[in-house]
Amino acid sequence: MFKELSILAVVVAFSLLTYWLVEPFAHSQMHAHIETKHFKYTDLPAITKTGNAVAGKELVMGAGACTGCHSIETAGMPAMMPAVDAAASYGVNPPDLSTAGALYDANFLVAMIKNPAHATNLDHKYPADGSKMHPMVAFYGAGGDMDQEVADMVAYLQSIAPKAEEVTPKVAFENACGRCHSMRYKNWTPIGEKGKFKYKKDELRFDASVLDYQDYVVKYMGKLPPDLSMYYRSRGEHFLETFIEDPQSHLKGTAMPRVGVTAESAEKVVEYLRDAADPKHAEREETGKNVMIYMIFFVLFAFLWKKEIWKKLH
Amino acid sequence: MAHFTKATSVKDWLNQRLAIEKVEKVMASEYWIPKNINFLWAMGMVLAITFGLLLVSGIFLLMYYQPNVETAFDSVNYTIMQEVGYGWLWRHVHAVAASVVFLIIYIHMLTGIYYGSYKKGREMIWISGMLLFVAFSAEAFSGYMLPWGQMSYWAGMVITNLFSAGSLELNGVVEWIRGDYVPGQAFLTRFFMLHVLLVPLAILALIGVHFAALRIPHVNNQDGEDIDFDVEAKKYLAGDTKGSKVIRFANDFMSKDMFVVSIFLVFFFYLVFWNYGFAMDPVNFDPADGLKTPAHIYPEWYFLWSYEILRPFSKDVGLIAFAFAQVIFVLLPFLDRSPNVKTANKRGLFGIWFWLLVIDMIVLTAMGKLPPQGIYSTIGFVAAIGFIGLWVILPFITAIEKKV
Numbered sequence: 145m146f147k148e149l150s151i152l153a154v155v156v157a158f159s160l161l162t163y164w165l166v167e168p169f170a171h172s173q174m175h176a177h178i179e180t181k182h183f184k185y186t187d188l189p190a191i192t193k194t195g196n197a198v199a200g201k202e203l204v205m206g207a208g209a210c211t212g213c214h215s216i217e218t219a220g221m222p223a224m225m226p227a228v229d230a231a232a233s234y235g236v237n238p239p240d241l242s243t244a245g246a247l248y249d250a251n252f253l254v255a256m257i258k259n260p261a262h263a264t265n266l267d268h269k270y271p272a273d274g275s276k277m278h279p280m281v282a283f284y285g286a287g288g289d290m291d292q293e294v295a296d297m298v299a300y301l302q303s304i305a306p307k308a309e310e311v312t313p314k315v316a317f318e319n320a321c322g323r324c325h326s327m328r329y330k331n332w333t334p335i336g337e338k339g340k341f342k343y344k345k346d347e348l349r350f351d352a353s354v355l356d357y358q359d360y361v362v363k364y365m366g367k368l369p370p371d372l373s374m375y376y377r378s379r380g381e382h383f384l385e386t387f388i389e390d391p392q393s394h395l396k397g398t399a400m401p402r403v404g405v406t407a408e409s410a411e412k413v414v415e416y417l418r419d420a421a422d423p424k425h426a427e428r429e430e431t432g433k434n435v436m437i438y439m440i441f442f443v444l445f446a447f448l449w450k451k452e453i454w455k456k457l458h
Numbered sequence: 459m460a461h462f463t464k465a466t467s468v469k470d471w472l473n474q475r476l477a478i479e480k481v482e483k484v485m486a487s488e489y490w491i492p493k494n495i496n497f498l499w500a501m502g503m504v505l506a507i508t509f510g511l512l513l514v515s516g517i518f519l520l521m522y523y524q525p526n527v528e529t530a531f532d533s534v535n536y537t538i539m540q541e542v543g544y545g546w547l548w549r550h551v552h553a554v555a556a557s558v559v560f561l562i563i564y565i566h567m568l569t570g571i572y573y574g575s576y577k578k579g580r581e582m583i584w585i586s587g588m589l590l591f592v593a594f595s596a597e598a599f600s601g602y603m604l605p606w607g608q609m610s611y612w613a614g615m616v617i618t619n620l621f622s623a624g625s626l627e628l629n630g631v632v633e634w635i636r637g638d639y640v641p642g643q644a645f646l647t648r649f650f651m652l653h654v655l656l657v658p659l660a661i662l663a664l665i666g667v668h669f670a671a672l673r674i675p676h677v678n679n680q681d682g683e684d685i686d687f688d689v690e691a692k693k694y695l696a697g698d699t700k701g702s703k704v705i706r707f708a709n710d711f712m713s714k715d716m717f718v719v720s721i722f723l724v725f726f727f728y729l730v731f732w733n734y735g736f737a738m739d740p741v742n743f744d745p746a747d748g749l750k751t752p753a754h755i756y757p758e759w760y761f762l763w764s765y766e767i768l769r770p771f772s773k774d775v776g777l778i779a780f781a782f783a784q785v786i787f788v789l790l791p792f793l794d795r796s797p798n799v800k801t802a803n804k805r806g807l808f809g810i811w812f813w814l815l816v817i818d819m820i821v822l823t824a825m826g827k828l829p830p831q832g833i834y835s836t837i838g839f840v841a842a843i844g845f846i847g848l849w850v851i852l853p854f855i856t857a858i859e860k861k862v
């Protein structure tokens with residue numbers, strides 16, 4: 145008995161050593177480790193003024209010109225044109241702003257309004273000499289105190305947004321990532337959810353629109369943003385979190401913007417990605433427990449059987 | 459002609475036609491196994507069970523898998539993993555079993571080496587075992603192509619490229635294997651065929667040969683003792699079960715096997731449900747993309763040691779070293795010049811040789827995964843030279859080994 149256990153210890157020790165070398169150790173050597181900064185966006189200046197939502201509404205709908213490009217469905221401002229046409233004009237469909245106040249960090253929103261290229265960490269793509277401009281025009285002030293005006297607009301966006309905890313993972317994903325990325329395991333295309341079609345013709349038309357849209361996005365971004373259906377499994381939670389927080393940290397020079405979501409929204413986006421790639425995780429836990437209980441009994445009975453048989457042999 | 463009488467029972471009826479009692483004796487109750495063995499001798503049974511798990515889970519996967527470059531990835535990752543009831547379970551079982559089977563094969567092989575179970579009549583067990591290793595490698599590689607992920611594609615590209623034989627530039631051979639210039643539909647369909655038909659058939663046949671090869675020499679034992687099985691079996695059958703050095707395969711040995719198998723299955727299902735990452739490489743959850751080379755291309759962990767023997771050398775030398783590593787284990791019974799059938803630790807230099815081999819293969823395995831830069835490529839190079847060196851000196855150190 146003691147001898148068998150010592151042999152087992154040797155086998156287990158060598159197996160664990162090999163496992164440690166090819167898994168945790170090798171991966172730590174292959175991928176740079178990036179720490180999350182908890183979605184604080186400390187590189188952006190903190191908001192200093194207290195915003196006035198009423199004044200903000202005037203600006204968003206008027207001088208700020210936001211609704212010239214963005215829809216705000218909850219405020220009764222529908223999209224001006226179909227997604228494909230918007231992409232033809234701007235490279236990508238400007239997202240609906242109904243939930244922006246809840247999804248995005250307030251300091252980030254301020255920075256986004258003042259200088260979208262800088263806020264999204266894309267200064268390398270839009271050089272200071274102005275040779276190439278971000279499709280979202282920066283806000284240069286409506287004649288008053290610009291910091292106050294921007295704070296007002298942010299206050300307005302926050303006032304119409306649902307409470308952060310009411311934003312579902314699906315909405316978080318669709319609003320923050322869905323204008324660029326598709327997610328076929330959730331029937332999501334960058335021009336919206338792909339429903340059921342009665343006629344093949346209509347389905348083909350829809351598919352063609354998606355392709356048209358993607359052509360514009362490729363022209364804008366330089367490459368097609370990948371379908372994110374399986375990214376939870378191919379990249380893992382930690383990568384996704386840190387990548388959403390700042391894509392440049394993993395892919396230096398990438399065209400994907402820093403989207404500026406809050407920690408809570410990022411968590412929801414990741415949850416949705418998990419739901420697409422690994423929807424059976426709860427069932428796996430459950431089944432796993434039951435199988436283990438069964439296996440413990442198997443071990444027990446196997447042990448008793450062995451003891452019984454070997455009584456006559458020892 | 460045989461003489462048939464009216465059967466007295468179903469058993470008797472079958473007995474007259476199939477000799478089931480005789481078969482049962484030959485295969486089980488009077489198939490004699492030494493008593494002096496430890497749980498490592500149950501690894502063969504663990505392998506057989508794991509192969510069974512692979513077969514059954516594979517049959518379930520086969521019902522939904524689509525061998526088409528357009529649909530293969532989604533048929534696995536969506537249809538099987540998400541839509542089919544418990545499809546995820548079959549896939550996890552299949553993937554984890556495919557990886558764990560190699561862990562057990564390596565333990566089983568090293569057990570054979572440690573106890574000297576490959577000589578004095580056991581050569582054919584060893585050789586058929588090595589053929590099984592080759593067949594399992596082909597099975598694992600062809601199976602890895604099927605989800606048509608990034609690693610499927612690029613591992614397929616890299617490995618089939620080896621057949622151009624370096625400077626000989628036999629690109630025609632590579633194209634012939636792929637059925638195309640690059641891995642594509644023809645490539646996927648033929649690896650599908652290999653994975654679900656030809657290689658499993660070969661494995662089944664080889665398992666038959668492996669078991670048959672065990673019959674005459676019987677399995678070895680912890681002390682390499684040359685047991686007279688006829689005498690000991692008589693003792694057992696006469697009732698002296700405690701004094702006899704042998705036990706029945708069933709149920710004596712079987713009951714111990716099953717206990718070991720049960721412990722193994724606890725470990726196995728723990729991996730299936732909670733720690734499957736090592737067996738399902740994350741990179742393979744990106745769909746195959748012939749235009750985008752992954753940052754790191756590496757094989758599954760069980761091929762890493764031989765991959766690392768290929769990598770640190772120049773192209774041609776690397777291929778020769780790789781070919782050497784593939785065949786050298788088969789020759790073990792003939793390279794070991796000592797007649798001693800004893801545990802390695804009692805065989806002087808051979809004992810050192812054995813542990814150096816184990817450590818060297820672990821080092822190779824680790825370096826095979828790490829990026830080939832700086833100190834890692836130096837260590838990998840030294841370990842690859844070490845591997846070849848160990849096999850070159852084996853005949854010499856065993857030739858001077860004292861008889862024990």
Ligand code: HEM
Nearest residue numbers: 499501502503505506567570575584587588590591677678
């Ligand atoms: C998956 C494939 C394999 C299966 C199902 C299998 C099965 C078995 C079984 C049931 C036994 C008898 C019990 C035992 O000693 O463990 C055995 C013995 C043996 N196998 Fe395998 N085996 C496989 C692969 C291999 C490989 C790859 C090798 C190495 C070359 C190998 C070498 C041996 C040797 C040397 C023995 C005799 C052990 C002794 O006499 O003590 N087998 N195998």
